[in-house]
Amino acid sequence: MTVVTTFFAEHAWLDGGVTPNTRITVHSGRIAAVQASGPQRGDLPLPGLVLPGLANTHSHAFHRALRGRTHAAAGTFWTWRERMYAVAARLDPDSYFALARATYCEMALAGVTAVGEFHYLHHAPDGRPYRDPNIMGHALRAAAREAGIRLTLLDACYLTGGIGQPLEGPARRFGDGTVSAWAERVAALGADDLSLVGAAIHSVRAVPRDALPEVVEAAGGRPLHLHLSEQPAENEQCLAAYDVTPTQLLALAPPSQREAYRSPLAMVEGYTESAHSYGAFGKHSDRSTILWHCLQERLTENVAPPKCG
Numbered sequence: 001m002t003v004v005t006t007f008f009a010e011h012a013w014l015d016g017g018v019t020p021n022t023r024i025t026v027h028s029g030r031i032a033a034v035q036a037s038g039p040q041r042g043d044l045p046l047p048g049l050v051l052p053g054l055a056n057t058h059s060h061a062f063h064r065a066l067r068g069r070t071h072a073a074a075g076t077f078w079t080w081r082e083r084m085y086a087v088a089a090r091l092d093p094d095s096y097f098a099l100a101r102a103t104y105c106e107m108a109l110a111g112v113t114a115v116g117e118f119h120y121l122h123h124a125p126d127g128r129p130y131r132d133p134n135i136m137g138h139a140l141r142a143a144a145r146e147a148g149i150r151l152t153l154l155d156a157c158y159l160t161g162g163i164g165q166p167l168e169g170p171a172r173r174f175g176d177g178t179v180s181a182w183a184e185r186v187a188a189l190g191a192d193d194l195s196l197v198g199a200a201i202h203s204v205r206a207v208p209r210d211a212l213p214e215v216v217e218a219a220g221g222r223p224l225h226l227h228l229s230e231q232p233a234e235n236e237q238c239l240a241a242y243d244v245t246p247t248q249l250l251a252l253a254p255p256s257q258r259e260a261y262r263s264p265l266a267m268v269e270g271y272t273e274s275a276h277s278y279g280a281f282g283k284h285s286d287r288s289t290i291l292w293h294c295l296q297e298r299l300t301e302n303v304a305p306p307k308c309g
Helices: 061-066 075-092 093-109 137-148 169-174 179-187 208-221 230-244 244-252 255-261
Strands: 004-014 017-027 030-036 046-052 053-058 111-117 149-155 197-203 225-227 272-275 289-292
Touching: 004 030, 004 197, 017 046, 053 093, 061 075, 061 093, 075 169, 093 111, 093 137, 111 137, 111 197, 111 225, 137 149, 179 244, 197 208, 208 244, 230 244, 244 272
Parallel strands: 004 046, 053 111, 111 149, 149 197, 197 225, 225 272, 272 289
Antiparallel strands: 004 017, 017 030
């Protein structure tokens, strides 16, 4: 049964800018019509200026626990990462759900109606899959549903703890061992009415160069996201291992793979989606690349310049 609700906005931000006297019709939680009109009987009034819902395109919900204490004593990315690992080691499906729900509720209260969740906290603390190998992803979906926010679950492939290094300690929770094992697990997720399932390459330090095409193929045209040049040491490691920067590594891929890196993230079409990008500008960057920053934490050493080209 369709539930119809109508709203009257004194002012609404539409394609042409601020528009007075706008009626909005909603069918069972989805906007069905927006039209210029005076108020009618039964309309719910919306005073002030009504804006379209915002999209948080890159989220790490559990990083909410780190807010305000990322760089204690002027630390670095690596000292911050130790704190992040400590949080990751303690979470289980129930606490992950509670933390994500609080995070998504804060987003909803701030006007965010859609979120891209970069999800890599997959398994139990010892690295073994839960009985339901996607239970952590289900926790995120349930949290988004209760908060009333649409979700694109960007399930991240995470295979190594650095270029040529094994996953160790809390990071064992992140890995599936192989691209095929990751793809098999993600295939079991499926979409629902409030969420999409996408894919992610955590970074070039977490997915070996030879495995990148496999991830792209397994993504199968779904939203694809990656951390690109997350911090200076990653750039240096990539140069040492492959003699190119992370941005160059993707640029040197065959054309079909480069196009896959431009896969859309939910509502954004035709661009590479990359986040936490340090030094990704200049001659090795693509003017069609969109760079996102995570709202849950801000790492001072990778604040991007205000212009991308």
